[in-house]
Amino acid sequence: xxxxxxxxxxxxxxxxxxxxxxxxxxxxxxxxxxxxxxxxxxxxxxxxxxxxxxxxxxxxxxxxxxxxxxxxxxxxxxxxxxxxxxxxxxxxxxxxx
Amino acid sequence: xxxxxxxxxxxxxxxxxxxxxxxxxxxxxxxxxxxxxxxxxxxxxxxxxxxxxxxxxxxxxxxxxxxxxxxxxxxxxxxxxxxxxxxxxxxxxxxxxxxxxxxxxxxxxxxxxxxxxxxxxxxxxxxxxxxxxxxxxxxxxxxxxxxxxxx
Numbered sequence: 390x391x392x393x394x395x396x397x398x399x400x401x402x403x404x405x406x407x408x409x410x411x412x413x414x415x416x417x418x419x420x421x422x423x424x425x426x427x428x429x430x431x432x433x434x435x436x437x438x439x440x441x442x443x444x445x446x447x448x449x450x451x452x453x454x455x456x457x458x459x460x461x462x463x464x465x466x467x468x469x470x471x472x473x474x475x476x477x478x479x480x481x482x483x484x485x486x
Numbered sequence: 487x488x489x490x491x492x493x494x495x496x497x498x499x500x501x502x503x504x505x506x507x508x509x510x511x512x513x514x515x516x517x518x519x520x521x522x523x524x525x526x527x528x529x530x531x532x533x534x535x536x537x538x539x540x541x542x543x544x545x546x547x548x549x550x551x552x553x554x555x556x557x558x559x560x561x562x563x564x565x566x567x568x569x570x571x572x573x574x575x576x577x578x579x580x581x582x583x584x585x586x587x588x589x590x591x592x593x594x595x596x597x598x599x600x601x602x603x604x605x606x607x608x609x610x611x612x613x614x615x616x617x618x619x620x621x622x623x624x625x626x627x628x629x630x631x632x633x634x635x636x637x
Contacts, residue, residue: 398577398604406534406593417604421562421583424606450583451528457607464545464609 394427401426419443420451421460488519488636489563491556496527496630497620498551505574506631508617509556510547511608517568518605519616521634525595528627529555534592537623539631541586543608544615549576567637568615578617583614587614592627605636 397414404410419441425433436445438464440454454471463472497504506524511517524539551573554567571578585606590596600606608616618631 397601399598399600401598402593403590403597406591415586415598415604422585422606423583424604457581461609464614465513465611470581470596484524 397427399424416444418446418448418451418457420445420455421448422457423448423451446464488518489566489613490634491563491566491568492521492559492632492634493554493556493570493572494630494632495552495554495570496628498575499528499628499636500620501509501624501626502622503577503619504629505548505577505617505619506572507633508544508547508550508571508574508578508615509608509633509635510569510571510615511545511610511612511637512567512569513610513612515567515637516610517608517616517637519573519606519608519633519635520600521598521632523595523597523632524590524618524629526592526627527630530592531625531627532626534623536589536591537627537629538587538589538621539596539619539629540580540584540588540621541606541616541618542584543581543615544578544617545611546579547571547613547615548574549594550574553637568635569597570633573596575625577619580617580619587621592623622631 398413398417413426422447497506552570620629
């Protein structure tokens with residue numbers, strides 16, 4: 390099967406009314422897991438999260454970086470789904486000697 | 487090693503928001519949906535139409551028409567931890583964020599399979615799951631869904 394992407398998150402096969410078969414690759418939003426069929430030139434505006442190194446679906450709520458694993462953890466802990474990770478603070482060590 | 491299970495079921499005939507299959511997780515596991523397929527079981531409507539279906543997480547199970555036992559793809563595997571529900575009479579509660587939304591001709595079928603790591607993952611919370619439903623169509627129809635997952 391010929392792929393349109395180097396690293397698709399999935400594949401679809403759609404049969405049409407006349408028995409034709411269409412195949413395509415899907416990408417997944419790294420923040421909400423929404424998947425879409427990749428269609429170059431569609432005009433849909435998607436995004437890319439450089440923190441997660443993954444595509445985003447373009448919805449406003451997926452703009453801030455809350456990885457889907459974090460969202461699942463939020464749901465499991467009873468927190469609001471979009472609660473972000475607490476920030477990491479690097480504290481430089483004191484000079485020795 | 488993860489185990490794979492499959493369930494198949496139709497929705498109750500209707501024009502909107504009729505769930506075919508809901509894979510319901512538990513506090514112990516996160517079901518990871520790696521394949522689904524949909525296709526109509528009713529005869530095509532005289533006027534051509536599209537049907538819309540969605541896949542989304544659910545946060546409450548609703549009332550199922552029946553609860554089939556998930557079939558292990560490897561007969562040697564233990565029974566699934568997740569449960570399944572089909573043909574709902576009261577819809578599950580769906581999360582606002584969808585996992586997939588598609589429009590297909592009434593004579594067409596659709597199947598999706600995940601690349602490794604591309605699965606739809608449900609939260610490990612009791613009564614939460616991942617479900618497939620007929621979202622909208624002009625003339626009432628029955629859509630049959632097959633959902634496969636690993637846990």
